[in-house]
Amino acid sequence: MKIRKAVIPAAGLGTRMLPATKTVPKEMLPLVDKPVIQYIIEEAVASGIEDILVVTNRAKSAMDDYFDYTPELEDRLMRAGKTEELEAVRRTADIANIFYVRQKETKGLGHAVYRAKRFAGDEPFAVLLGDDVMMAGVPVTKQLIDAAELHGASAVGTQLVAPQQISKYSSLKVEPLSARVMRVLDMNEKPRPSEKFSDYAILGRYVLTSDIFRILENTAPGYGGEVQLTDGLRELCKCAPMVAVDFLGRRYDTGSLKGFLEATIDFALQSGEVGAWLREFIGNKAKSF
Ligand code: G1P
Numbered sequence: 087m088k089i090r091k092a093v094i095p096a097a098g099l100g101t102r103m104l105p106a107t108k109t110v111p112k113e114m115l116p117l118v119d120k121p122v123i124q125y126i127i128e129e130a131v132a133s134g135i136e137d138i139l140v141v142t143n144r145a146k147s148a149m150d151d152y153f154d155y156t157p158e159l160e161d162r163l164m165r166a167g168k169t170e171e172l173e174a175v176r177r178t179a180d181i182a183n184i185f186y187v188r189q190k191e192t193k194g195l196g197h198a199v200y201r202a203k204r205f206a207g208d209e210p211f212a213v214l215l216g217d218d219v220m221m222a223g224v225p226v227t228k229q230l231i232d233a234a235e236l237h238g239a240s241a242v243g244t245q246l247v248a249p250q251q252i253s254k255y256s257s258l259k260v261e262p263l264s265a266r267v268m269r270v271l272d273m274n275e276k277p278r279p280s281e282k283f284s285d286y287a288i289l290g291r292y293v294l295t296s297d298i299f300r301i302l303e304n305t306a307p308g309y310g311g312e313v314q315l316t317d318g319l320r321e322l323c324k325c326a327p328m329v330a331v332d333f334l335g336r337r338y339d340t341g342s343l344k345g346f347l348e349a350t351i352d353f354a355l356q357s358g359e360v361g362a363w364l365r366e367f368i369g370n371k372a373k374s375f
């Protein structure tokens with residue numbers, strides 16, 4: 087099972103980050119020096135993905151502009167001898183084969199993934215949620231692909247979350263299979279505390295077989311009146327093998343202000359000169375509190 091394709095649902099309205107996201111897509115907000123979506127695409131590419139479909143909406147054309155050439159800017163940078171900047175700008179345009187499709191109505195994550203049916207065809211594919219940014223040694227998508235290939239199964243990325251947090255996610259019913267890998271038996275979306283299966287939450291990464299399309303076609307709206315990917319996966323895990331990978335790495339919910347700030351600080355601390363400067367800046371700030 088070779089996984090060459092990935093789908094990035096990025097058609098959400100960004101309502102948790104208003105007013106910043108009124109005209110700028112949340113995926114285009116800069117984390118240090120790159121937009122959020124670039125981190126996601128770089129993770130896919132580092133995991134061996136060649137073709138990427140971004141599911142957008144009519145307010146998000148800044149994303150496809152960003153991954154295009156910018157002849158005027160590039161020409162100016164070249165003439166000014168700004169080679170580092172020129173390379174950074176060009177790299178974004180040559181990063182992968184990126185395709186776009188619009189989700190014309192906001193009908194949920196399951197509905198957005200269903201838009202990838204023609205793109206995926208019969209091939210298994212990865213799904214990376216557009217606002218879940220990961221910091222990991224081995225890219226999280228690669229960890230899932232390895233487990234999916236080893237077990238001949240679909241895979242979801244999971245971690246334990248605090249018991250009071252699970253109702254923000256999907257909750258998994260699992261049984262251990264091998265180190266960090268569990269068999270998925272059931273799941274539910276945003277359960278009330280009494281309904282949860284466990285505190286293992288799906289966190290923004292999936293490897294799916296094309297069977298999901300046949301299921302999503304007939305999945306009725308669920309939580310919040312939207313077609314939930316979780317409801318489709320619930321059916322998929324009952325008719326085909328599915329594993330949950332307790333991945334190594336840290337996940338940031340950049341669609342929320344706190345998650346976005348955490349990611350900004352952590353990624354800035356990791357980045358060379360700026361990191362050293364920020365460490366000193368935060369150290370001095372801490373002293374004055
Ligand atoms: C979505 C999924 C949910 C998953 C979560 C991870 O929820 O529906 O199952 O646990 O992403 O980030 P959302 O964040 O869109 O509410």
